[in-house]
Amino acid sequence: MKHLLSVTDLDAAAANGLLDTADRLRQALLGREVRxxxxxxxxxxxxxxxxxxxxxxxxxEIAGKWMSADTVNVSAKGSSVSKGESLxxxxxxxxxxxxxxxxxxxxxxGAAHRxxxxxxxxxxxxxxxxxxxxxxxxxxxxxxxxxxxxxTLRDRLGSIAGRRIGIVGDVLHSRVARSNVFLLAxxxxxxxxxxxxxxxxxxxxxxxxxxxxxxxAELPGLDAVMMLRVQAERMHGAFFPSARExxxxxxxxxxxxxxLPEHAVVLHPGPMVRGMEIAPSVADSPRAAILAQVRxxxxxxxxxxxxxxxxxxx
Amino acid sequence: xxxxIHNTRPYGEGDPVDVVVSDGVITELGAGLTAPEGAETxxxxxxxxxPGFVDxxxxxxxxxxxxxETIETGSRAAALGGFTAVFAMPxxxxxxxxxxxxxxxxxxxxxxxxVDVHPVGAVTVGLEGAKLAELGTMAQSAANVRMFSxxxxxxxxxxxxxxxxxxxxALDVVIxxxxxxxxxxxxxxxxxxxxxxRLGLAGWPATAEETVVARDCALAREARAALHVCHVSSQRxxxxxRAAKEAGVRVSAEVTPHHLLLTDAALTSYDPVNKVNPPxxxxxxxxxxxxxxxxxxxxxxxxxxxxxxxxxKDTEWAAAKPGMLGxxxxxxxxxxxxxxxxxxxxxxxxRVLSERPAEITGLPDQGRPIAVGEPATFALVDxxxxxxxxxxxxxxxxxxxxxxxxxxxxxxVATVLRGRVTARDGQVRNG
Numbered sequence: 001m002k003h004l005l006s007v008t009d010l011d012a013a014a015a016n017g018l019l020d021t022a023d024r025l026r027q028a029l030l031g032r033e034v035r036x037x038x039x040x041x042x043x044x045x046x047x048x049x050x051x052x053x054x055x056x057x058x059x060x061e062i063a064g065k066w067m068s069a070d071t072v073n074v075s076a077k078g079s080s081v082s083k084g085e086s087l088x089x090x091x092x093x094x095x096x097x098x099x100x101x102x103x104x105x106x107x108x109x110g111a112a113h114r115x116x117x118x119x120x121x122x123x124x125x126x127x128x129x130x131x132x133x134x135x136x137x138x139x140x141x142x143x144x145x146x147x148x149x150x151x152t153l154r155d156r157l158g159s160i161a162g163r164r165i166g167i168v169g170d171v172l173h174s175r176v177a178r179s180n181v182f183l184l185a186x187x188x189x190x191x192x193x194x195x196x197x198x199x200x201x202x203x204x205x206x207x208x209x210x211x212x213x214x215x216x217a218e219l220p221g222l223d224a225v226m227m228l229r230v231q232a233e234r235m236h237g238a239f240f241p242s243a244r245e246x247x248x249x250x251x252x253x254x255x256x257x258x259x260l261p262e263h264a265v266v267l268h269p270g271p272m273v274r275g276m277e278i279a280p281s282v283a284d285s286p287r288a289a290i291l292a293q294v295r296x297x298x299x300x301x302x303x304x305x306x307x308x309x310x311x312x313x314x
Numbered sequence: 315x316x317x318x319i320h321n322t323r324p325y326g327e328g329d330p331v332d333v334v335v336s337d338g339v340i341t342e343l344g345a346g347l348t349a350p351e352g353a354e355t356x357x358x359x360x361x362x363x364x365p366g367f368v369d370x371x372x373x374x375x376x377x378x379x380x381x382x383e384t385i386e387t388g389s390r391a392a393a394l395g396g397f398t399a400v401f402a403m404p405x406x407x408x409x410x411x412x413x414x415x416x417x418x419x420x421x422x423x424x425x426x427x428x429v430d431v432h433p434v435g436a437v438t439v440g441l442e443g444a445k446l447a448e449l450g451t452m453a454q455s456a457a458n459v460r461m462f463s464x465x466x467x468x469x470x471x472x473x474x475x476x477x478x479x480x481x482x483x484a485l486d487v488v489i490x491x492x493x494x495x496x497x498x499x500x501x502x503x504x505x506x507x508x509x510x511x512r513l514g515l516a517g518w519p520a521t522a523e524e525t526v527v528a529r530d531c532a533l534a535r536e537a538r539a540a541l542h543v544c545h546v547s548s549q550r551x552x553x554x555x556r557a558a559k560e561a562g563v564r565v566s567a568e569v570t571p572h573h574l575l576l577t578d579a580a581l582t583s584y585d586p587v588n589k590v591n592p593p594x595x596x597x598x599x600x601x602x603x604x605x606x607x608x609x610x611x612x613x614x615x616x617x618x619x620x621x622x623x624x625x626x627k628d629t630e631w632a633a634a635k636p637g638m639l640g641x642x643x644x645x646x647x648x649x650x651x652x653x654x655x656x657x658x659x660x661x662x663x664x665r666v667l668s669e670r671p672a673e674i675t676g677l678p679d680q681g682r683p684i685a686v687g688e689p690a691t692f693a694l695v696d697x698x699x700x701x702x703x704x705x706x707x708x709x710x711x712x713x714x715x716x717x718x719x720x721x722x723x724x725x726x727v728a729t730v731l732r733g734r735v736t737a738r739d740g741q742v743r744n745g
Contacts, residue, residue, distance in 0.1 A: 110630060138515075
């Protein structure tokens with residue numbers, strides 16, 4: 001694995017390999033007094049975030065630090081980006097400084113693909129090699145989020161193949177939904193997208209999933225339900241009439257959560273809008289795995305860095 | 315200045331003939347003629363002779379965008395592509411919305427002298443869609459503006475579009491519409507459909523084109539005005555155009571070479587060289603474009619030649635400017651998509667690349683028959699030869715071609731404008 005740009009870079013074996021590595025890293029760290037593995041000592045990992053993010057950036061940074069990599073954080077504010085430097089120049093500058101890995105979040109879909117293309121072009125000229133990790137590009141993908149969701153589901157449900165996973169909400173604007181649909185399908189799950197037609201992309205019928213507008217009808221058959229964040233501003237684009245109507249039709253209330261089977265898990269990629277897409281009591285209930293997702297995020301990102309920079313273990 | 319073309323086949327038909335040109339006019343046409351003394355001779359060896367190509371849609375970027383193209387570099391690309399007349403869109407800086415700018419563009423084109431450069435005037439002041447530009451003044455200026463367009467933007471306001479059509483009907487000029495309902499394409503990045511949804515690129519619905527074309531056809535019918543639809547890209551727009559033409563509306567339409575050949579499948583690399591407005595659509599759309607061009611529902615091929623310097627293209631997708639080079643690849647793409655599959659013969663190529671565009675804009679000395687007494691304005695084409703496209707080798711200042719590395723059929727061997735050779739064997743002939 002050279003870069004991680006999209007979950008479609010991963011077949012089932014590669015995805016399971018990453019999840020297994022994440023498990024092993026978690027075991028290795030359990031009960032250690034000093035939570036640090038020497039694996040990536042001397043390697044430089046740069047996070048380059050063009051969008052505000054707390055959990056993803058911190059999660060990558062901790063992952064790098066626990067692996068003993070030197071981590072540097074660059075944000076669009078306070079760097080030469082704010083002086084009008086192009087994405088290409090910024091990324092090549094970081095490569096030239098010796099970054100082994102650049103983790104990028106950017107509001108433009110495909111930004112990580114472009115970075116990888118520039119890095120590869122540069123590598124043929126200079127012989128230096130920089131791996132690119134997509135930490136969220138526009139409305140395209142967020143591969144490590146899907147991997148940490150898969151890790152969480154595997155923990156809670158024991159397996160992913162054959163399980164039915166519902167993804168609810170703003171699929172149209174969600175990179176989390178895209179990465180999850182394709183990764184979960186690769187891992188053998190049955191995915192159901194539940195959203196009003198305005199929040200589903202044209203062309204979704206070609207995705208490896210089923211689509212349903214009715215949340216109540218789907219809940220009893222789900223092994224897990226993933227609630228997507230809904231931005232209240234979306235109602236200005238006439239995607240839905242009001243926050244209240246959205247909550248009434250698609251919010252995971254106590255009554256709705258009661259329709260789920262006993263074993264079913266509730267996921268949310270965060271940040272949550274409590275009271276809109278999810279009731280606080282559901283978010284804090286034992287079936288919610290929201291903090292487990294965050295914990296798994298660090299291990300999954302350690303695994304990604306490990307496979308990219310040290311090579312996947314045989 | 316005399317010219318002798320030996321053994322050429324006009325329109326690719328019949329046995330080879332010789333063509334004698336003096337003072338810019340065809341004086342003799344037939345087998346076994348003798349070259350006049352001192353004439354430049356082109357041994358055409360059975361190559362196809364066509365009337366010089368007329369492009370209703372180019373962006374020459376001057377004034378204001380000289381880092382991407384100038385009237386000179388664009389003229390060179392045009393001559394090498396077989397073009398003898400081009401219509402330069404007004405979205406320059408300053409905008410060509412007044413007589414001063416259109417006269418500048420016209421004069422620069424004449425100074426360069428490789429191709430007739432016809433400035434297109436803006437429909438509205440500053441392309442802002444709010445206030446009619448001085449169409450009459452531009453039409454009567456030395457630039458003799460024949461076509462008006464806000465291309466790059468749509469004249470979205472139905473009242474402004476109605477008035478523009480009504481006003482234009484008295485001037486005997488054409489309003490060329492960039493049909494795109496901007497409300498439906500707010501934030502749009504790629505053809506709405508399977509590819510865009512997977513790539514997370516905001517969808518550009520075909521309905522944004524179709525609904526504007528339907529509205530404009532209704533307005534043109536009422537105004538009895540001439541409407542030209544730029545760069546048709548969607549299958550369903552063709553149904554709208556067919557119905558309007560059958561109802562007698564004075565509407566013509568163009569398709570670009572890239573909408574005949576390329577599809578949104580090319581977008582998966584996120585390389586913005588494939589970003590264009592309107593967007594590349596599906597294989598079903600390219601197929602429909604080809605059929606409509608063969609049928610005549612789409613009248614002409616126009617390149618929408620849109621040079622952009624590297625800094626506007628070698629970026630992330632959303633930041634890149636839309637547009638691609640087209641002048642030097644147009645004929646080859648047409649041969650590849652239409653001639654080779656048998657959808658269009660060489661008469662048809664002459665129709666869509668020369669005769670119809672000249673007719674739509676009322677150019678008296680372009681798109682003329684190849685006959686004695688007619689202007690010697692030609693493109694001489696080798697239909698058998700192939701070439702490999704290299705952006706860096708094209709005459710344009712920018713190199714944003716989506717055909718990089720593609721091997722395409724059809725080579726323009728020579729271009730002749732009123733008896734003067736403007737390009738031959740891949741070299742421009744400066745006057």
